[in-house]
Amino acid sequence: MPQSPRSRDTGANIFTALEVQRFAARNAFGSFLALVIRRSSGDVANLMTFMRIRHCALRAIDRVVGAMFRGSLPTYLHGEWIWLSRECWSSIYGRYEPRVTKAIASHLRRGGRFWDVGANVGILSLFASKIVGPSGSVCAFEPSPGVVEQLRRNVRSTAIEVLPIGIGNEDGVRTFAAQGTSTSASFHKAVTAINERYTPDQPITEISVVIRRLDTVLAHCAPPSLLKIDIEGFELEAIKGASCLLSSHCPTMLIEVHPEQLALSGGSEKELFERLRAHRYTWTVIDRNVNGLYTVLALPQIATKNSRQ
CATH class of the missing domain: 3.40.50.150 (Vaccinia Virus protein VP39)
Structure with a gap:
């Protein structure tokens, strides 16, 4: 997980929070998917359905992050x-x-x-x-x-x-x-x-x-x-x-x-x-x-x- 930026730039601090939320969402969906797999007893149809849901949800999270900034977006490197x-x-x-x-x-x-x-x-x-x-x-x-x-x-x-x-x-x-x-x-x-x-x-x-x-x-x-x-x-x-x-x-x-x-x-x-x-x-x-x-x-x-x- 990215560390906090050394600067006090507002955009960078907002991005830190959003990035944490994004990774948390990914982990949550990963745990949820693992639970579904265990309970579906190998039901491929259910597995594919939840894979699609996970993919769409993560894309939506990325769009929310992107929508908060115009033009350029911050990243931690x-x-x-x-x-x-x-x-x-x-x-x-x-x-x-x-x-x-x-x-x-x-x-x-x-x-x-x-x-x-x-x-x-x-x-x-x-x-x-x-x-x-x-x-x-x-x-x-x-x-x-x-x-x-x-x-x-x-x-x-x-x-x-x-x-x-x-x-x-x-x-x-x-x-x-x-x-x-x-x-x-x-x-x-x-x-x-x-x-x-x-x-x-x-x-x-x-x-x-x-x-x-x-x-x-x-x-x-x-x-x-x-x-x-x-x-x-x-x-x-x-x-x-x-x-x-x-x-x-x-x-x-x-x-x-x-x-x-x-x-x-x-x-x-x-x-x-x-x-x-x-x-x-x-x-x-x-x-x-x-x-x-x-x-x-x-x-x-x-x-x-x-x-x-």
């Missing part, structure tokens, strides 16, 4: 309150990549700088901005137009800088296989198609987007103390284009590795980790996904003054 647009809130509900958020909280501090490469709708950017505060900075990179629209809505009342560009090992314009608001789009159509079934009503459309190397971005943004990369198999290309950044500024990194997508993009896990080793990084797997994805925390062997900020 590893010790911090952030506000999300309605379409993002219902799917996240405060439990977004807990091991990754814990790593961000451990390796980022007030006044730090966070680069969110593959920012998606901005959840981790919002979380990081709470940690670094007004003296720090957050840059969110996201090339997919449909996702950028949601990202901008989520961060509009913050100082987060949105850069609607892709990251790779070249500077120019490149074809991007977008799929509406899908957060699994990529520079390779075959990669985007892997998760196409989740948004079947949104066709894959090849568009042109700006792509930049992270070394090039250094001319525009202060170097990060923590760099997160989650770009659907293009992580190797991002590392290739960050030689100066990694050698000169040594940021701590969180990299989500997509083995299948990486292979479809012409890379491999072996080459990715060889690159990290060449830049004198060590790494630890901190999270694994049932789909074969995993996240590594990469630390520079020789910390610089910049990486400790």
